[in-house]
Amino acid sequence: MPSRQGKAADGERKTRVAIIGTGLAGLTTAYLLHRDSQKRYDVTLFEQAPKFSLDAASITIKNTKTGTAERIDIPPRSFCRGYYANLCRMYDHLGVPFQHIQLIWVFARISAAAQTQVPSPEDVQTMPGSYFIYGKRLHEMLLISPHFWRGSVQTILQTLYLAICHIWFFAACFLFAPRMIKAETYLDVKSAAKGKSSSASSCESFRQYLDRIRLPQTYALYYLLPVLSIICSCSHAEMLDFPASDVTEFVKGSFLRKTYVARGGINRVQATLAAGIEDVRLETRVTKVDRVDEGVLIRSQSVNGDAAAAAAAAAAAASSEEVFDRVVLAVSPNVAAAIFNPSKPLLSVIPTVPVTSTVVAPLASGLSVVPEKTHVPSGECSYRRGDAQVMAFRTTFSESVVQTETLHYLSDGLVVRTSPVGDAPELKGTLDTARFTRTLRTTESRSAVQKLLAPTKDSDGEGLWTNGKDDVWVVGSWCWDGMVLLEGCVVSAMRVARDLGVEVPWER
Ligand SMILES: Cc1cc2nc3c(=O)[nH]c(=O)nc-3n(C[C@H](O)[C@H](O)[C@H](O)COP(=O)(O)OP(=O)(O)OC[C@H]3O[C@@H](n4cnc5c(N)ncnc54)[C@H](O)[C@@H]3O)c2cc1C
Numbered sequence: 001m002p003s004r005q006g007k008a009a010d011g012e013r014k015t016r017v018a019i020i021g022t023g024l025a026g027l028t029t030a031y032l033l034h035r036d037s038q039k040r041y042d043v044t045l046f047e048q049a050p051k052f053s054l055d056a057a058s059i060t061i062k063n064t065k066t067g068t069a070e071r072i073d074i075p076p077r078s079f080c081r082g083y084y085a086n087l088c089r090m091y092d093h094l095g096v097p098f099q100h101i102q103l104i105w106v107f108a109r110i111s112a113a114a115q116t117q118v119p120s121p122e123d124v125q126t127m128p129g130s131y132f133i134y135g136k137r138l139h140e141m142l143l144i145s146p147h148f149w150r151g152s153v154q155t156i157l158q159t160l161y162l163a164i165c166h167i168w169f170f171a172a173c174f175l176f177a178p179r180m181i182k183a184e185t186y187l188d189v190k191s192a193a194k195g196k197s198s199s200a201s202s203c204e205s206f207r208q209y210l211d212r213i214r215l216p217q218t219y220a221l222y223y224l225l226p227v228l229s230i231i232c233s234c235s236h237a238e239m240l241d242f243p244a245s246d247v248t249e250f251v252k253g254s255f256l257r258k259t260y261v262a263r264g265g266i267n268r269v270q271a272t273l274a275a276g277i278e279d280v281r282l283e284t285r286v287t288k289v290d291r292v293d294e295g296v297l298i299r300s301q302s303v304n305g306d307a308a309a310a311a312a313a314a315a316a317a318a319s320s321e322e323v324f325d326r327v328v329l330a331v332s333p334n335v336a337a338a339i340f341n342p343s344k345p346l347l348s349v350i351p352t353v354p355v356t357s358t359v360v361a362p363l364a365s366g367l368s369v370v371p372e373k374t375h376v377p378s379g380e381c382s383y384r385r386g387d388a389q390v391m392a393f394r395t396t397f398s399e400s401v402v403q404t405e406t407l408h409y410l411s412d413g414l415v416v417r418t419s420p421v422g423d424a425p426e427l428k429g430t431l432d433t434a435r436f437t438r439t440l441r442t443t444e445s446r447s448a449v450q451k452l453l454a455p456t457k458d459s460d461g462e463g464l465w466t467n468g469k470d471d472v473w474v475v476g477s478w479c480w481d482g483m484v485l486l487e488g489c490v491v492s493a494m495r496v497a498r499d500l501g502v503e504v505p506w507e508r
Contacts, residue, residue: 014042017500018298018324020286020339022052024077024486025475026330027273028090028493034277036502043277044324048285048303051372054270057434059359063412065366071265074357074416074434076408078261079486083253086490089506091262094272099263102388105134107226110394116425118360118417121409124390131222132158135388165219172213173251178244179204179212181443202243202443209244226393226404232483233355233420233438235403243446246483287319289327289340291470296327326471328496332437336474342465343474346452350445350478352437354422359432362413369431387411439478450481453495468499 017033019026022045033041049056057074078101081088091098108130119127180201204212210220221236228247229239262269274280281300288299301319329336329343337347361367390409395402405419417427422435452474455466467473477484479492494504 012040015040015325015500016042016044016295017326017328018044018046018296018322019328019330020046020289020298021330021335021476022047022049022054022274023330023476023489024054024269025477025479025489025493026328027052027054027270028490029328029330029475029496030277031273032493032497032502032504033500035505036500041500041502042279044279044281045274045277046281046284046286046298046300048283050283052270052274052282054273055265055267057357057436058266059432060370060372061359061361061367061412061414061431062370063365063367066412069370070411071267072359072410072414072416073261073266074359074432075418075436076261076416077266077486078259080254080257080259082255082257083250084485084487085253086494086506087487090490091269093506094269096269096272097263098260100258100260103259103391104388105227106130106390106392107132107134107222108392108394109222110396112396112398112425115394115396115405115419116427118407118415118427118429119392120362121390121413124392124407124409127392129394130392132162162219162223165216165223169213169215169219169224170251170255172215173248174255176209176213178209178248181208202447203245204243205240205443206242206244206247207240209248210240221402222395225402226395229404229420230393230406230418231485232440233418233436234353234440235401235420237402238351238353238440241443242441242483243443245481246441246446250483286339289329289472291342291472292323295323295325296471297321297323298327326473326500328473328475330475332439332476333474333478334437340472342470343452343472346448346464346466347474349442349448351440351442353420353440355436355438356419356422356424357434357436358417358419358424358427358430360415360417360427360429361431363429365413365429367412367414367431439476439484441478441484446481449479453479453481467495473499 019030019033022030026045026047030043030045034043045052047053055073058072059074060069060071062069079087088098104125106125106127108127110129114128125133181204182201215224225236225239229236231250232239232242283303284300285303286298286300288297290297290299299319299321329340331339332352333347333350334352337344359369390407392407392409393404394407395404403420405417405424408416408418410416417424420438451464451466453467455464465472467479473496475489475492475496477486477488479495480488482488494507497504
């Protein structure tokens with residue numbers, strides 16, 4: 001039964017909304033409902049981790065030699081104007097300043113064994129296997145820089161070849177829209193086994209699109225896929241399975257745009273979004289969400305990190321139950337499918353993969369992680385105006401898988417390695433490791449998300465659960481028709497606000 005029954009502005013009982021997950025999607029939904037002008041919603045946040053997840057993996061690094069401390073956002077959560085239109089409007093509304101970041105890209109081919117070595121900042125641009133450095137926009141290099149024309153013939157030819165491929169790929173994204181293909185879609189494993197499918201048209205895959213526009217394979221393999229697969233944290237093959245429309249829309253939306261991060265760190269965004277929300281259940285894992293007569297039942301468990309406390313809690317009462325009026329699942333699709341049964345048929349076709357980020361410091365560098373309890377992030381962030389940072393794209397071309405990892409060089413020799421695997425090889429000088437789940441896209445999962453968000457007669461006929469049915473919604477970076485990035489978090493949170501009659505302040 002509800003434990004608290006606040007009153008809305010009109011004297012009515014407030015509607016109790018449980019939001020499960022405290023990433024950007026969960027916190028944005030909470031912010032919007034909590035600030036409803038008619039004060040109709042009481043928001044409760046559930047999070048299995050000991051702190052809000054938006055900033056949970058970020059760390060503060062102290063340099064004992066200089067006495068300085070810097071916040072490092074993990075993941076970096078970069079964005080641009082254009083593609084991230086709603087995120088930018090929200091940041092503007094929250095008063096979050098943007099920090100422009102500049103990167104020098106180093107492309108290298110490495111063996112699996114070499115993945116355990118991290119070149120020093122001085123050696124990164126000449127590391128073994130490196131085949132190209134991309135420091136500025138190609139047109140600037142070609143037209144303005146006198147140094148470029150003084151380079152070796154091979155470099156000049158290679159750059160001209162890349163420039164032509166690059167221009168062709170970008171032009172194609174603007175000129176040739178991805179095709180729609182009639183496809184058989186299986187909505188779950190059971191129906192696939194029974195041969196039960198629904199036929200609908202789906203977008204061609206990125207692989208089919210590249211074939212159609214005849215993009216040279218060398219350019220795709222060595223330059224395009226390393227970058228795109230890092231943006232999506234997956235292997236090259238998984239990237240090629242993405243719907244082509246995801247990539248073409250992303251290219252159009254980010255074309256000639258500067259890259260930004262939230263100045264001072266994402267902790268400011270988190271603090272602003274969560275301000276004033278009192279009912280927060282950290283270390284509480286939701287195990288089941290069920291529609292019942294009185295509302296939506298949530299079953300949850302304490303997941304205190306302390307083993308003894310966890311054992312005691314498990315022995316005392318396996319789980320607690322509470323009924324809410326509305327529930328928002330701000331979790332990855334595999335978790336949503338596991339805890340809310342009706343969503344399973346649509347969500348189980350959406351692939352997810354593990355990703356690992358590791359922070360590494362040179363030995364005897366004097367760098368160490370400041371324990372969270374003793375440090376309140378102050379706003380000094382590792383990205384600074386004017387400093388171009390090196391991002392090395394290291395690709396392993398093995399027979400079983402072709403995949404790229406990045407080494408991002410920050411100040412003081414600090415390096416953040418991001419690998420699209422759950423068990424990345426251990427590195428010397430590791431200060432911190434964080435693991436994430438990344439949602440991928442396929443043409444089939446795109447169709448499933450479309451059915452979920454925009455029910456048609458077909459999906460009604462199939463009796464599928466769709467967003468908002470049973471007073472349960474999904475939000476997240478995967479809950480929109482685009483790349484699985486921060487913009488999807490904001491767009492899906494705004495959709496729930498609209499469904500619940502709440503005005504979105506940055507849309508005014
Ligand atoms: C390495 C990496 C780099 C990235 N870089 C960028 C970038 O530069 N730009 C960009 O736009 N995007 C980037 N992304 C993507 C983006 O950061 C994520 O897609 C986005 O943050 C996901 O937010 P979310 O709110 O949907 O979900 P999440 O942040 O995943 O939040 C879900 C939360 O739900 C909690 N939870 C799960 N199950 C339960 C349960 N049963 N009970 C209670 N709580 C539960 C989890 O603990 C988690 O905190 C990156 C992602 C990764 C992994």
